[in-house]
Amino acid sequence: MGDIEVRPYQDADERGWVVCRVLSFLDSAFFDDVRREKERYEHPAIELVAERNGEIVGLIDVECEEEPATICEDRPGLGGMIWHVAVHPDQQRRGIGTALLREAEAIANRRGLARFEAWTRDDPDVQAWYESRGFVRVYSYLHVYVELDEGLRDAFPVTDDGLRPVKLFAHYVGDRPDDMRRRFARVHDDVLYERRLV
Template identity: 35%
Template sequence: MNLVIREYKVEQEKEWLKCHALVYLDSNERRLERNKPKYAGKSIELIALVDEKIVGFLDIELEENPGSTCYKKLDGNGMLWDIGVLPESRRKGIATRLLNEGIRRGKELAMKRLEAWSIEPDAWKFYEKYGFKKFFEYYHILVNNREKLRIFDKDGMHIVEIYAHVMPETDLKAIIEKHQPKEILPCCG
């Protein structure tokens, strides 16, 4: 396997989007990017290539003002927005190489701490293996019961689906009883 980790280039967006879609196909995440995310401040955007084909990616945004991106308000924060590897390329050390290179480059840019969030249990196993500690948990819920959503209709709009974050101070049992969500997924950071 001829693996190369290098910076993402804008002319690779179409291939990056294809890789991203295939990575998230078997996940709990509900996202299909139509454009690669752009970051306001400094960022580290890496791709993993095998035989010149993108098989993985990593995006870290370096926080300029404590608390503007990351939950913990500390100097030198970085947010790990995205890391993924194609299913057929997993368990070959590619994510580890991406993470290590992202952290190395982050430290060169004064990053002291990296924050990660996920609703994927396998992602947290990976993060914990590399020293990440869980410090906060909330829930992602999906409500798509039209009868339960009518109360949100307004200005001629009919809400057909809500994907929401439920914070720990909220009564999750009451939300479940009232709105009958189709999905309830813990998100840890």
């Protein structure tokens, strides 16, 4: 960690932020959640980067509630939503993600936040990271990527003006998740984690 600096994000970091995020997510269940610009927020946000030799090697963005349940779930205390946390694949497991999280927590405490929330998918390593950093699983549901040739072709016919739907993305909130896992090739758990800060 000696040569790593955790500091606030600046506009000049945008390209490095985007590149770091894309590379970090390559081996995760979010591999195709590609952003070409840094996300900007409606509410105040904690936006930090980790820099090593002039390169962005880690990032965290937390959007902060000013009123309860305006960004996060309706649970006790003002929340901060971790929209992005990522460490360059060559730099993972060196404490950079933890350093970013700890600095974000210190700032959140000063702002009076009571908790952090984060959504993540079914990457065991990532879930191990959240759990080892004090996050607790709240609930989950399924993200389902459907190729309509997987048995849903008839539900989405060609439109009168010639559009032929090919695929869809769906949230599954029913009570037979194993059926969905058997039926479709790409199904993810989407898990809400929470960490109390005080």
